[in-house]
Amino acid sequence: MTRSSVASGNGSQSAYVAVMIENDILSGRLAPNSPLKSIRELAKVYKVTRTVISSALDILERKNLITRISRKGLFIKGKSAGEGMTDILFFAMDREPAKSAFVTQMLQLIHSPHTHGKFNFTIRLASSQSEENIGHLEEELFRMEKFGYPDCAIIIPISFTRREVEQCLKLPYPVIFLGDFNDGDYEDLNYYRISLACHxxxxxxxxxxxxxxxxxxxxxxxxxxxxxxxxxxxxxxxxxxxxxxxxxxxxxxxxxxxxxxxxxxxxxxxxxxxxxxxxxxxxxxxxxxxxxxxxxxxxxxxxxxxxxxxxxxxIDYDPLFDRVLSMVEHAKKNPGGKKIEVVELSRVTxxxxxxxxxxxxxxxxxx
Missing domain, CATH: 3.40.50.11840 (Diphthamide synthesis DPH1/DPH2 domain 1)
Incomplete structure (x- = not known):
């Protein structure tokens, strides 16, 4: 995707700009804690209106990739400086992960008040060409690794087989899989996984x-x-x-x-x-x-x-999310360990x- 293609107006311009800036962040071209150009400058770079840039920045803010500092402007999000804060990378890959009902519910809980001051989330939703084949997962994981070192990653294993699980376990920080694998668990692999049973x-x-x-x-x-x-x-x-x-x-x-x-x-x-x-x-x-x-x-x-x-x-996912956050704390203290939990969700309306x-x-x- 080129900058000229953004200006051509195919699809949502703000979404395209957001993706391009996100790629620069994940590739390391935009370093953590570095200032972002002004809206006027970005509009000139991408040859779009300031309104488009503002909407794109809103998207990046919702993904916790950038932050606004009063009187200083926009900055690339780095590791949290807050004492006791836990940095978490939330990752999902699907054809349109943002439209997944489960992913949407998890994102709502990520932004809920009880995570404030305790957990700092970075959200990465990647699109794949097919639900049956997520062959560029390795590329996505490489980009995530270059982005920085969170305390833990939460990965939704959509259509994951052993190959995808092993790729994720190569990350240099603890990984928690939130959901089920296609072929069930792998006894010879050490990993953290939590899933739900709501009947x-x-x-x-x-x-x-x-x-x-x-x-x-x-x-x-x-x-x-x-x-x-x-x-x-x-x-x-x-x-x-x-x-x-x-x-x-x-x-x-x-x-x-x-x-x-x-x-x-x-x-x-x-x-x-x-x-x-x-x-x-x-x-x-x-x-x-x-x-x-x-x-x-x-x-x-x-x-x-x-x-x-x-x-x-x-489904009321609150009990599941609470257990996920507890497992994050456990994984931080015990990297390389293994723990599998199934959370019973009792309220379905x-x-x-x-x-x-x-x-x-x-x-x-x-x-």
């Missing part, structure tokens, strides 16, 4: 029972068929449904990646129209339900999806687009 399947089944439903269709992207985590979730879902006396079926959606599965979903729903319409409830974890030329039964997503009117399951819990949503809270 959303039980919540959906309980909701269906209390509504008097008799059948449930789980819509699954075929690209996840090799993920041990997704396979075990689907098996648990089926067991819970059958235990409750519900007819449970799984509808697989072909596709090599997420966008392809989204495009194919309407055709599969049309092809299986009779089965779909005979169900009382449809559930899809993260594939958005399309508008069809026939009325879909009640449908729910596992997460809140952008530009979707479909109700979703809202069904939310609507209006921001209010739906009627009977209390039935989705695990007791």
């Amino acid at each position: 959303r399947e039980k919540s959906i089944v309980q909701y269906a029972r209390e509504r008097g439903y008799r059948s449930l269709v789980n819509i699954v992207a075929e690209m996840t068929r090799n993920s041990q985590f997704e396979v075990s979730n689907n098996e648990l879902f089926g067991k819970e449904a059958h235990r409750a006396g519900l007819r449970f079926t799984t509808l697989m959606i072909p596709g090599k990646n997420y966008p392809e599965s989204v495009r194919i979903l309407p055709f599969i729903l049309e092809k299986n129209r009779k089965e779909v319409c005979s169900a009382d409830l449809l559930f899809s974890d993260w594939l958005p339900f399309p508008k069809m030329d026939f009325k879909l039964p009640e449908h729910i997503n596992g997460v809140r999806l952008p530009d979707s009117e479909t109700p979703w399951l809202q 069904l939310e609507s687009r209006t921001g209010h819990s739906l009627a009977a949503s209390n039935s989705t809270e695990n007791q």
Whole structure:
């Protein structure tokens, strides 16, 4: 990406400028604690308006890559000087990590008041070309290493196999993986990992029972068929449904990646129209339900999806985040150690687009 391409106006200019400045920070061209050029100077460098530069700087500030010092201007963020402060690098890589419901929830908790004065976060969200292949992870890790040495890194292991795990463990500071690996844990590797168990399947089944439903269709992207985590979730879902006396079926959606599965979903729903319409409830974890030329039964997503009117399951992640911060302190004192935790999240509610819990949503809270 060149500076002239920024001026051409493709996409969001402020986002492009933010990415270019971020690259300079992560590559070391802009050193920690060094002053940033003025808005006027940056506008001339990137050949954009001051408004675009201001928006780009807002993006970098939200990522904790720059900081404003009264009467002095903007500076590249360095290691925190506060006594007792812990520097944490938060990293996630996906096709569009900023749109991930889980990543969004974690970022909200990062900026919550109870982290102030204790933890200094640097946020790095990197885009990959495919959910199945994050081949440039090594390049991203190299850039992160050049950026500086935090006390610890929190990495969300989206689609991680052993290869990606081993790459991350080469970083010269402790790493905590927040989430599950595709193939389960690796007994011969030492690492810190924390994941969640919220029993959303039980919540959906309980909701269906209390509504008097008799059948449930789980819509699954075929690209996840090799993920041990997704396979075990689907098996648990089926067991819970059958235990409750519900007819449970799984509808697989072909596709090599997420966008392809989204495009194919309407055709599969049309092809299986009779089965779909005979169900009382449809559930899809993260594939958005399309508008069809026939009325879909009640449908729910596992997460809140952008530009979707479909109700979703809202999880209270506070207990998980608290355990993550505790593990950070442990990893600082015990680098190279191994610890795996699963945090049970008990509160799951069904939310609507209006921001209010739906009627009977209390039935989705695990007791």
